[in-house]
Amino acid sequence: MIPKLCNIKSYYFVNKTLFQIVRERERERERERERERERERERDRDRDRERERDxxxxxxxxxET
Incomplete structure (x- = not known):
């Protein structure tokens, strides 16, 4: 049986939309990982500064002695 053209278009649209959502979530997770790495670097720098002060x-x- 041959699917109707409108069904094909709607499947395409749904798949395309789902793909965009998944891709955006992956980007957001990557941005969050990058922010976490940056926070970790900042903590390391702070720790190093504190050691240097000590x-x-x-x-x-x-x-003095």
Missing amino acids: RERQRETER
Whole structure:
């Protein structure tokens, strides 16, 4: 049996729409992963800065004694 043209068009539209939704969700997940990586990098930088401050304090303390 040959499907009607309108059915083919509607299937195409539905599939295309679903594909767009899935693709947009994948993009959103990727953006979220990137934001999480950026937050992790920022935490690492903060941690490094804090360590450097601690080292400086330690050096200052050693110089004073």
